[in-house]
Amino acid sequence: MLKKQEHLVELCNRLSAIDGRERLEEALQSTLQGLDLKWAMTRGGWHRLGGVVDGNYAPVSPNLTKWVDETAGGDLDELFFNYRDSGYFVTQLAGKSHYFTAPTGERPDQFVQIEIEELQEVIERPLIDRDWYPDNLEEFLDPLDYPRLEPEPVTPPFYRFRRIMEIDKLLEDQAESERNLGDLRRFFNDWGESSASEGDDFCRQWVLLLRDYQDAYGELRIHARPMTALHGGLPDLPDGERLTGASLANAIHGYDRLVGYPFAWFFHMLSSKSSNYAVAEAVLRDQMGAYDYLPARDLKVLRRWEERPYSV
Structure with missing residues (x-):
């Protein structure tokens, strides 16, 4: 796996993000020929702290935090005094995460997931605003309430290897x-x-959103949350408080058809941030009565969830 990581780092450094995601997919498939690797989804709309550029957008430092520490020792008064007329700008890295997956066995958890970041440095705000003074260094580095500028690009988009995970x-x-x-x-x-x-x-229907963290003992852990790879808007779960019987059966089967596989409503219920357990409870009530629209294997899973509910 370490060798694969090295190859993928080199590939990301070599490829131009301007060529598009399809070219990235082809390059990954060529590099990892033993895997049936396919693009699963792209998650955008996130950003990281960037660096500092001058008034002509020429780079001053790629790392804002490190630059503030090196130039002013973290002293905001000194920083504001020395750079109040510099015309410098703070940048941020606007990001997308491209997910690629490949099955490696028969079980649903047997797959490889590759995460490639597509980043672009853009203008975020002036380094110094005479009408604003932060309460502390943390607020200066990543202010919550501060007028942002149009995110004008400073660099072309580029790829960065994030991780490969079995x-x-x-x-x-x-x-x-x-x-x-x-x-x-x-x-x-x-x-x-x-x-x-x-x-x-x-792995063709879901990816895992992975996040590194340290536990209470300082050990590195990974938090994992399933995220649907469905492209486009996810349909609303059927209304279990209003539907029953044949209308509920039609609603859940219709939901499954829209999403693209059987019993999809159950797994999307488990992964929903505002879990609508009412639909599961309504289906269970129907199964205790005159209705029998769930396969036996699905009903077994659903009843096990009823005995010990969980979500992801």
Whole structure:
């Protein structure tokens, strides 16, 4: 895996992001020929702290935090006095994350996920504004309430390798006691035991949003959250408080058709930020009555969730 990482870092440094995502996909497939690698989704709209440029957008420093520390020792009074007439600008890195996946086995958690960032340095704000003085260094570095400028590009977009992860190995290596990954293991297990597994591979429908953090003991951990790879808007879950019987059956099957695989409503319910458990409760009430519109394997999964609910 380390060798693959080195190749991918080199590839990202070599490729031009201007050539587009399709060219990136082709290059990845050529580099990793043993994998059935495909683009899954792109997540944009995020940014990171950038650096400092002068009035002509020539680079002063690629790292704002480091530059403030080196030039003024973190002293805001000194910084504002020395650079009040500099005409410098603060930049940020506007980002997109491209996700590529490849199945490596029969189980839903057996896949490789590659994350490539597409970044562009853009103008964010003037370094010094005479009408604004921050309360502390943290507010200066990343102010919440500050007039932003139009994000005019400073550099062309470029790629940066983020990570390659074997998801089944991630679940094996992380502690069993971690609730986040415990629920994720249930999510994968429920997929494998339900009719959802009869459709396309899990990794063609979902990716994992991975975030590094340190636990209370200083150990590096990874938080993982499933994120749908459905392109376009996700339909609303059926209204379990209003629908029942045949109308509810038609609604959940219609939802599955829109999303593209069986039992999709259940997995999107589990991953929803405002989980609409009413639809699951309504389906369960129907199954106790005269209705029988769920496959037996899906009903088994649903009843197990009823006994011990979880979400991801």
